[in-house]
């Protein structure tokens with residue numbers, strides 16, 4: 597009887613272990629998982645201007661050529677850590693007083709107006725984009 601119990605709990609244990617190890621991709625909410633989501637959004641909404649294969653028609657009429665986003669750190673020489681707050685606020689764009697003078701869409705406004713996200717959800721989106729941008733710095 598006791599033996600049976602032991603075997604049973606052992607089986608249950610290995611089943612649980614199997615379930616955990618079968619999860620595909622990195623654990624939820626890890627930096628890697630965030631970065632993957634950020635990458636997906638980047639490819640569908642940002643890559644048309646920022647490359648890797650920026651669409652020439654999309655960028656033809658911009659006043660400023662879209663900067664290479666693998667060089668955010670390189671452009672800010674001497675910076676030890678990624679400027680998370682600065683870049684998040686720039687992508688969000690809603691605080692930008694000179695909105696009309698920039699070519700880059702204000703993504704915070706897009707998330708609020710088009711996707712009806714709350715401010716917390718928008719912060720989450722920014723986190724995903726930042727995680728991706730941090731992962732591609734050269």
Ligand code: HEC
Nearest residue numbers: 641642645658660661662663668683687698699700703725
């Ligand atoms: C319509 C073209 C366009 C799209 C789409 C676009 N950007 Fe931009 N982005 C620009 C331009 C142009 C600049 C240069 C500054 C300006 O004129 O706004 C820029 C600047 C930036 C910067 C500042 C880089 C630095 O070193 O200061 C970041 C970060 C950025 N974009 C991220 C993104 C992200 C993330 C997305 C997608 C959610 C995105 N961009 C979509 C055109 C675009």
